[in-house]
Structure formats: structure tokens, C-alpha cells
Amino acid sequence: MNKHIDNQGMASPTSPLVKQMTALIQEAGPLTFARFMELALYDEEHGYYTTGGGRATSATSPIGREGGDFFTAPSLSPILARCLVRQLAEIDERLGHPPVFHLMEMGPGAGTLLRDLLQECLEQQASLLPRLACILVERSPAFRRRQQEVLATWQEQGVGIRWVDDLQSIPDGTLTGTLLSNELVDAFPVHRVRMEEDGLRELYVISRDHALQERWAEPSTPELTSFLSDLDVELPVGFTTEINLEAVSWIKQVARVLDHGVVITIDYGHTAQDYFAPERKNGTLMGYYRHTVTTDPFTRVGEQDLTAHVNFSSLALAGERVGLTTTGFTNLQHFLMSLGIDELVEGCEQESEAVRAAAQLLRPHGMGTTFKVLVQHKGIVVPTLRGLRHRAFFESVLATV
Numbered sequence: 177m178n179k180h181i182d183n184q185g186m187a188s189p190t191s192p193l194v195k196q197m198t199a200l201i202q203e204a205g206p207l208t209f210a211r212f213m214e215l216a217l218y219d220e221e222h223g224y225y226t227t228g229g230g231r232a233t234s235a236t237s238p239i240g241r242e243g244g245d246f247f248t249a250p251s252l253s254p255i256l257a258r259c260l261v262r263q264l265a266e267i268d269e270r271l272g273h274p275p276v277f278h279l280m281e282m283g284p285g286a287g288t289l290l291r292d293l294l295q296e297c298l299e300q301q302a303s304l305l306p307r308l309a310c311i312l313v314e315r316s317p318a319f320r321r322r323q324q325e326v327l328a329t330w331q332e333q334g335v336g337i338r339w340v341d342d343l344q345s346i347p348d349g350t351l352t353g354t355l356l357s358n359e360l361v362d363a364f365p366v367h368r369v370r371m372e373e374d375g376l377r378e379l380y381v382i383s384r385d386h387a388l389q390e391r392w393a394e395p396s397t398p399e400l401t402s403f404l405s406d407l408d409v410e411l412p413v414g415f416t417t418e419i420n421l422e423a424v425s426w427i428k429q430v431a432r433v434l435d436h437g438v439v440i441t442i443d444y445g446h447t448a449q450d451y452f453a454p455e456r457k458n459g460t461l462m463g464y465y466r467h468t469v470t471t472d473p474f475t476r477v478g479e480q481d482l483t484a485h486v487n488f489s490s491l492a493l494a495g496e497r498v499g500l501t502t503t504g505f506t507n508l509q510h511f512l513m514s515l516g517i518d519e520l521v522e523g524c525e526q527e528s529e530a531v532r533a534a535a536q537l538l539r540p541h542g543m544g545t546t547f548k549v550l551v552q553h554k555g556i557v558v559p560t561l562r563g564l565r566h567r568a569f570f571e572s573v574l575a576t577v
């Protein structure tokens with residue numbers, strides 16, 4: 177990830193999306209930051225994810241090293257899928273090899289993770305492949321089209337793959353298997369808040385002289401204060417942070433549709449203790465544009481990705497309240513090592529894609545530790561999963577702030 181920080185490309189007041197936001201503000205008043213981020217990423221016509229990062233053709237993607245804005249673990253190499261299939265096989269065993277194993281991926285982006293998982297299943301777990309019922313949950317039409325192209329050959333070979341726009345359309349308790357996501361939750365719109373002497377304030381977006389500007393005011397919903405008190409957090413004065421209420425709603429939906437199985441959430445983020453640590457006193461919100469980090473969300477509105485780190489304690493707590501038991505929590509490095517990534521690259525050339533990708537994913541001061549893996553389960557007796565062999569270090573931290 178390129179760490180060059182660039183805040184030069186200001187929001188053009190003439191961009192259709194900024195014009196639309198300005199009109200909305202004039203009509204209905206200031207937008208919460210979460211609403212602004214929702215429009216910037218998912219506006220039906222101009223949102224970053226709706227348009228596939230503003231790319232005109234499906235041949236280029238905002239995800240990936242070449243021509244993208246950022247890369248993700250699945251876009252690097254199939255090595256993540258190779259490890260995950262080992263974990264899926266163990267979950268399948270714990271579930272007693274059900275006749276239908278639901279593999280649901282939420283926010284699949286370019287569709288490469290499912291493609292690689294299917295290929296790895298074919299090579300490593302041939303008995304699981306015919307029992308798979310794959311569901312892709314994708315809200316962006318541009319990404320759905322990409323996924324359909326990438327997965328067409330698997331569908332032609334008879335693998336069951338269906339798409340849904342959101343979890344609402346899936347009936348209660350109908351899934352048995354694994355519900356997986358990689359870098360989904362960090363793409364949800366977040367509220368930005370700051371503690372001031374006289375209480376919590378929320379960031380709003382206003383329009384002045386046709387330009388978008390910030391204004392701090394009273395919180396738009398009491399849920400923001402409850403979010404913090406649920407985690408026993410008292411923010412110090414001057415602390416700015418993000419609150420992801422959508423992540424809480426999402427995990428409730430995930431719990432609702434799961435009958436028995438495992439939820440694996442991979443993303444960059446922290447326990448609440450680390451999320452609200454002094455080194456994050458300015459929050460975790462970032463923009464990505466052509467592998468450059470920007471700290472100004474009002475730059476290139478609709479053309480840059482916006483993202484905030486995930487508060488895993490909040491996901492675990494919200495899950496516990498709706499019947500998801502926290503199986504364990506670890507970082508990507510420990511997860512992949514536990515699943516035997518070292519054996520998988522043994523014998524590969526040092527310069528091979530697999531070795532380079534493994535090094536990137538395991539990097540102790542990079543993806544290996546910034547990325548975390550939260551595993552939750554429902555309807556199975558406490559599974560001791562292979563990917564969590566190194567979970568002990570993190571387990572106690574997750575429970576308390």
C-alpha cells in the first residue's frame with residue numbers, strides 16, 4: 177500500500193455527485209458524515225462502488241495492483257483461498273458434512289475469492305464442491321456484473337451460485353455453513369464523533385458557496401452514545417473517532433439468517449481497547465485513490481474509496497446479543513500460519529507469486545497484524561477451529577475495554 181498522502185484533488189463543485197449533495201443539503205439540511213459517505217460510495221448513479229470506482233469498463237477494477245485504487249488479500253493471489261479451504265473443510269466436518277453447505281460471501285468485490293475457493297475446493301476438497309450452495313451478497317451492480325463474469329465458468333460447470341443485493345431477502349435461519357467477508361465492514365458508512373468539554377458532538381456536512389464543508393453539532397441519534405456506553409468507553413476530550421452503526425445492524429442480519437455454522441470476518445481493525453487508544457485520537461478514516469492515501473474525505477468525492485477501521489469488540493458484542501458465540505479472534509498472520517500457509521508455499525520459488533503474496537499477508541508491521549479475523553459460531557458445540565490455534569493472546573482483550 178502506497179503511504180504517500182495526497183489531499184490535492186479537491187471536490188469539484190461541478191461534479192454531478194457534489195451538485196446532488198449540495199441540492200440535498202439545501203433542501204433537507206446538513207448531512208451526517210455517515211449519509212455523506214453512503215452517497216459518496218453507494219449513490220445509485222455516481223457512488224464509488226456503484227460505478228466500480230468510476231472505471232468505464234469492466235476490464236479494469238478499483239481493486240488490484242494494476243490500475244486500481246487499493247489491493248486486497250484476495251486480489252494478491254489464491255493463497256488466502258488455499259488456507260481458507262482448509263478451514264472450510266474443518267467446519268464442514270464439525271457440521272457433519274451437511275447435504276447442502278452454504279458458502280455465503282458478503283461484499284465479494286471482483287469475485288476472485290470465491291473463484292479461488294472453488295478452484296481450491298476442486299483440488300483439495302472434492303467431496304465438498306458438489307454440496308456447495310454459494311450466495312454472493314453484493315449491493316453494487318457494477319461489482320455484481322464483474323463477479324458474474326469471473327464466476328461464469330463455474331456456473332456452467334453446475335456450481336450453484338446466486339446473488340442477492342442484501343441480507344433482507346434471505347429468510348430467517350435458512351443457512352448452514354460459512355458466512356464469510358473480507359474488507360466488507362470497513363466499507364460501511366460511519367458516523368464521525370468528537371468528545372468536547374460539554375459532551376459528544378457529531379460531524380455533519382454542510383454546503384457553503386457550493387463547496388462541501390464540515391460542521392460539528394449535537395449527535396443525530398442517541399445510538400451513538402449507547403454504542404460507546406455498551407463498550408464501556410468514555411472518550412477523552414478532544415478525541416475524534418468513527419462509529420459504525422451499520423456494522424451492528426449487519427451482524428444482527430448475519431445472525432438472523434444463519435441456522436448453524438460459522439461467521440468469518442476478515443478486515444483491518446482493532447479491539448475497542450486499541451480503537452480508542454491515544455494513538456488513534458484523530459480516528460481511522462482514510463481515502464484511497466490510485467494506491468495513494470488521502471486523509472480528506474471531501475477530495476475526489478465518488479472517485480476515491482473511503483474506509484474506516486473496524487471495531488471488532490463491537491461486532492463481537494452485538495453478535496453475542498443475537499446468538500452468535502465468539503469462537504475466537506486473531507490476526508491474519510496467526511490465522512494463516514495456523515492454517516499452514518508455510519506448508520503451502522514450501523518448495524515454491526522465492527520469486528513466485530505465492531511466496532511474495534504470503535510474505536505480504538504475513539508482514540508483521542503490515543497486513544499480518546493490521547488485519548484481524550473474527551470468528552463467531554451458532555448452533556454448533558464450541559468448535560476448536562484450526563485457524564484459531566493462536567487465538568489465546570487476543571481472546572481476553574476482546575472481552576473488555
Ligand SMILES: C[S@@+](CC[C@H](N)C(=O)[O-])C[C@H]1O[C@@H](n2cnc3c(N)ncnc32)[C@H](O)[C@@H]1O
Nearest residue numbers: 225248283284285313314315316319358359363
Ligand atoms: C473493499 S471492497 C472488498 C472486496 C472483496 N471482498 C475483496 O477483498 O477484494 C467492498 C465490497 O463490499 C461491497 N459492499 C459494500 N457494502 C455492502 C453491503 N451493505 N452489502 C453488500 N455488499 C456491500 C462493495 O460493493 C464491494 O464489493
